[in-house]
Amino acid sequence: MSISTSDASTPPDMSPKPRNRWLALTVIAVSQLLIVLDATIVNIALPTAQTALNISDADRQWMITAYTLAFGGLLLLGGRIADFTGRKRAFIIGLLGFAAASALGGLATNAETLFAARALQGAFGALMAPAALSLLTVTFTEPRERARAFGVYGAIAGGGGAVGLLLGGLLTEYASWRWTLLVSTPIAIVAALAAVRFVGESRAEGNTRYDLPGALTSTAGLVALVYGFTKASEDGWGSPVTVAWLIGAGLLLVLFVVIELRSSHPLLPMRVILDRNRGGAYVAALLIGSGLFGVFLFLTFYLQQTLGYSALMTGVAFLPFTLGIIAGAGFSAQVQTRVGPRLLMFGGLLLSTIGMVMLTRIGVDTGFWTHVFPAELVISFGMGVTFGPMSNTALVGVANHDAGVASALINTTQQIGGSLGTALLNTIFTSAVAGYLADHRAEITSPDQVPALQAVATVHSYTVAFWVSAALIGLAALVAVILVRAGREEVAANEGVPVGV
Numbered sequence: 001m002s003i004s005t006s007d008a009s010t011p012p013d014m015s016p017k018p019r020n021r022w023l024a025l026t027v028i029a030v031s032q033l034l035i036v037l038d039a040t041i042v043n044i045a046l047p048t049a050q051t052a053l054n055i056s057d058a059d060r061q062w063m064i065t066a067y068t069l070a071f072g073g074l075l076l077l078g079g080r081i082a083d084f085t086g087r088k089r090a091f092i093i094g095l096l097g098f099a100a101a102s103a104l105g106g107l108a109t110n111a112e113t114l115f116a117a118r119a120l121q122g123a124f125g126a127l128m129a130p131a132a133l134s135l136l137t138v139t140f141t142e143p144r145e146r147a148r149a150f151g152v153y154g155a156i157a158g159g160g161g162a163v164g165l166l167l168g169g170l171l172t173e174y175a176s177w178r179w180t181l182l183v184s185t186p187i188a189i190v191a192a193l194a195a196v197r198f199v200g201e202s203r204a205e206g207n208t209r210y211d212l213p214g215a216l217t218s219t220a221g222l223v224a225l226v227y228g229f230t231k232a233s234e235d236g237w238g239s240p241v242t243v244a245w246l247i248g249a250g251l252l253l254v255l256f257v258v259i260e261l262r263s264s265h266p267l268l269p270m271r272v273i274l275d276r277n278r279g280g281a282y283v284a285a286l287l288i289g290s291g292l293f294g295v296f297l298f299l300t301f302y303l304q305q306t307l308g309y310s311a312l313m314t315g316v317a318f319l320p321f322t323l324g325i326i327a328g329a330g331f332s333a334q335v336q337t338r339v340g341p342r343l344l345m346f347g348g349l350l351l352s353t354i355g356m357v358m359l360t361r362i363g364v365d366t367g368f369w370t371h372v373f374p375a376e377l378v379i380s381f382g383m384g385v386t387f388g389p390m391s392n393t394a395l396v397g398v399a400n401h402d403a404g405v406a407s408a409l410i411n412t413t414q415q416i417g418g419s420l421g422t423a424l425l426n427t428i429f430t431s432a433v434a435g436y437l438a439d440h441r442a443e444i445t446s447p448d449q450v451p452a453l454q455a456v457a458t459v460h461s462y463t464v465a466f467w468v469s470a471a472l473i474g475l476a477a478l479v480a481v482i483l484v485r486a487g488r489e490e491v492a493a494n495e496g497v498p499v500g501v
Contacts, residue, residue: 021139023198025149028132028139029156030191031095034184035125036160037167038067038102042118043296044168044311045177047304052177055111057433058233061426062115064297065226065419070122071129072415073219075408076267079130080210087131087138088201092192094128099188106182117181130408138202162322169315211267214259218267221252222416226423233427272398272406280483281394282413284345284386284476289417291356291472292383294425298462299359299372306364306459317368320376328384341389342484348385349477355379356470360463364455396486421472425465432461 042049042063050060082090098121105117136153140146171179228245235242260266273279296318303309303317332344355378362371391410398406436457444450 020198020200021145023194024139024200025136025152027191027194027198028091028136029152030187031091031128031132032153032156033160033163034095034098034188034191035071035129036156037164038121038125038181038184039071040161040164040296041168041171041180041183042067042177043300044165044315045172045180046297047301048172048177048311049114053108053111053114055114057430058230058426059111059115061230061297061422062111063118064293065422066115066118067122067125068293068415068422069222069226069419070119070219071125072122072412072419073222074123074126074215075130075412075415076405077210077212077215078126078128079134079405079408080267081127082131082134084203084210086201086203087134088195088199090127091131091135091199092195094124094131095188095192095195097124098128099185099192102181102184102188106178106180106185121184129411135199135202139200162319165315165318166312167315169310169312172311174312209265211259211263211265214256214263214267217252217256217259221249221256222419224249224252226419229420229423229427233430268409269402269405272402272409275397276483277393277396277486278398278406280479281390282409283479283483284349284390285394285410285413286417287472287476287479288349288383288386288390289414289419290421290424291469291476292352292379293418293422294465294469295356295359295379297422297426298429298465302362302459302462303368303372306455307368309368317372318376320373321380324377324380325384325387328381328386329388330384331381332385332388336389336392341393341486342480344389345386345393345480345484346477348382348389349473349480351382351385352379353382353470353474353477355382356466356473359466360470362459362463362466364459390480393484393486421469425468428468429461429465432464433457436460 046060046063049055049063055063078090078094101117101120101124105114105121108114108117133153136149137146140149167183168180171177171183224245228242228249231239231242231245237243257270260268260270273282299318300314303314304311309317328348332348336344355375358375358378359372391407394410395406437453440453440457444453
C-alpha cells in the first residue's frame with residue numbers, strides 16, 4: 001500500500017507507549033488484512049450474488065470495479081488527508097466507515113446498493129491504508145524492529161488475497177454470499193476500538209492544502225471511462241451514449257492533467273511520472289492490473305459454471321496463484337542485485353504472457369489440472385518475479401518529499417488498471433458471446449441444442465478475454481524493456497523502503 005506522503009517525524013508526546021507498539025502492529029495488520037481481503041473475497045461470491053440480485057452480465061463487473069476504482073482513485077488524496085488531519089484519526093474513521101459500508105453491502109437488496117457499498121468500502125479503504133502504513137513507519141523507528149514490523153505487514157499483504165479467496169469460498173458455501181461483506185463489519189469495529197487504546201497519533205507539518213479539483217476530475221474521469229465500457233457492452237461501441245461517456249472521460253482526464261500542471265500542491269506531481277524509469281514502472285503496473293484482474297473474474301465463472309466447482313473448491317483452485325507469486329518473488333529477490341530490474345521485469349512479464357496464452361486453450365470439457373493449474377503457476381511465478389523490481393524501479397531517483405506519492409502510485413495504477421481492465425474485458429466478453437451465438441444460431445435444429453451452444457459460446461468468450469489479457473501483459477513487457485534503464489546500483493539504493501504492490 002502507500003507510504004506516508006511526508007517525511008515529518010512523530011512528536012515525542014504523540015508517540016505510542018513502547019509497551020503498546022506490538023499491539024499497535026496487530027491493529028494495523030488487521031486493517032491491512034481487511035483491505036486485501038475485500039479486494040478478493042467477493043470474487044468467489046460473485047456468481048451467487050449475481051443470481052440473487054438479478055445483476056446482468058454487463059453490470060456484474062461493478063462488484064469488483066466499484067471497490068478498486070474508488071480505492072485506487074482516492075488513495076493519493078487519502079494519504080494527504082491522513083498526513084495532515086492526523087493519521088490515527090484518519091485510520092479510525094477509515095475503519096468505522098469501512099465497517100458501515102461492509103454492512104450496507106451485505107444487507108443490499110438490489111445491485112445499485114451493493115455497488116454503492118463497494119465504492120464506499122474502497123473510499124474508506126483509501127483513507128485507512130496510507131494512514132496504517134504511515135503509523136507503522138512512525139511507531140517502529142529502531143531498524144531491526146521496523147524490519148520485523150514490515151515483514152509482518154508484507155506477509156499479510158502477500159497472503160491476504162489467498163485468505164480472501166478461501167474465506168469467500170467458505171462463507172458462500174456454508175453461510176451466504178452476503179457474509180463475504182458482513183464479516184468485515186465486526187472485525188473493523190473491534191480494530192477501531194483497539195486503535196483508540198493502542199495506536200499513537202501523528203501528523204505532518206507544512207502546507208495542509210488538498211488538491212480536491214484534481215481528485216474530483218481524476219476519479220470522475222475514471223468512473224466515466226468504466227461506465228463507457230459498460231455501456232459499450234449493452235449498446236455497442238458506436239452508440240451515441242457510449243461515445244458521449246468516453247469523450248466525457250477523456251475531457252475530464254485531460255482537465256486533471258492541466259490542473260496538476262498548474263497546481264501549487266498537486267495530487268500527482270508530473271515530475272514523479274515523467275522520469276523514464278518511474279514512468280515505465282507505472283505504465284507497466286497499469287497494464288498488469290488491466291490484464292490480470294479480469295483473469296480472476298472469468299476463471300471464477302469458468303470454474304463454477306462450466307466445470308461445476310463449488311464456491312469453496314473455487315477458492316482452493318486459486319491457491320496456485322499465491323504459491324507461484326511467493327516462489328517468483330523469492331527467486332527475484334535472490335537475483336535482482338545481479339541482473340537489475342529491466343531483465344527481471346521483462347522476463348517475468350513475458351512468462352506471464354505465456355501463461356495467459358495457455359489459458360486460451362480451455363474448453364467446455366477440459367480439466368483443471370491439465371489446463372488451468374499449469375497456466376496459473378506460470379502466470380503467478382512471472383508476476384512474482386516482476387513485482388519486486390517494478391516497485392523498486394518506481395522509487396529510482398525520487399526526491400524524499402515525493403517518496404510517498406511515488407510509492408503509492410504503484411498501488412494506485414494497479415488498482416485503476418484493474419478497474420479499467422475488468423470493465424473492458426467484461427465488455428469484450430459479452431460482445432463475444434453475442435457474436436458467437438449470432439454466427440452459430442443457424443446450426444441449431446432443436447431447442448435441446450441451445451444450452452450446449454450457450455456453454456460453448458461462453459467458454460469461447462472467456463478465451464477471447466484471455467487473449468486480450470495476454471496482449472496487455474505482453475505490452476507491459478515491451479514497456480519494461482524499452483523504458484526501464486535503471487541499473488543494479490540505483491535499485492539497490494531503494495532496498496528497505498516500503499512500497500505497495
